[in-house]
Amino acid sequence: MQKYEWQGIYELSVPELDGDHKTMLEIVNLVAQAAHAGNREKCNKELSRLLEFSLSHFSREEQLFDAWGYGEADVHRQHHAGIYQKALDNFRKLDTLPENETNARYCDEALAYFIDEVIGGDMKIKSFLIERGIATPKDGMMSVS
Numbered sequence: 001m002q003k004y005e006w007q008g009i010y011e012l013s014v015p016e017l018d019g020d021h022k023t024m025l026e027i028v029n030l031v032a033q034a035a036h037a038g039n040r041e042k043c044n045k046e047l048s049r050l051l052e053f054s055l056s057h058f059s060r061e062e063q064l065f066d067a068w069g070y071g072e073a074d075v076h077r078q079h080h081a082g083i084y085q086k087a088l089d090n091f092r093k094l095d096t097l098p099e100n101e102t103n104a105r106y107c108d109e110a111l112a113y114f115i116d117e118v119i120g121g122d123m124k125i126k127s128f129l130i131e132r133g134i135a136t137p138k139d140g141m142m143s144v145s
């Protein structure tokens, strides 16, 4: 089974956020592993863990917005609430599908949640950090003024 690998494009150059995102991707891989094994119970358990972990991640990220004076903090908070609700609804629906339809869907939905957060939302933080000189795209170093 192929693993979803961490990509350079996911990197924000903010160690605590990158660490959280890596943990999210690890859980996505556990969902994929369980789906591959046809273990629906484990899939549901890992999806719950993904949602739970993402909530603590969102709160860490939002605290950094305040520390940075990030102007789009409210829009991003809404983004978090929106993708969480969407994922919650999608994950619940999965459990109602017949077994033969679910395995690939579990992987897709888990990965989609990760991508919605890291690419769909957090890339905007990256532009802000680079603009402000907090993160540099070249070497990934971060300085706090």
Ligand SMILES: [Fe+2]
Pocket: 017, 021, 057, 061, 117, 118, 122
């Ligand atoms: Fe994030």
Ligand SMILES: [Fe+2]
Pocket: 061, 076, 080, 117, 121, 122
């Ligand atoms: Fe985010």
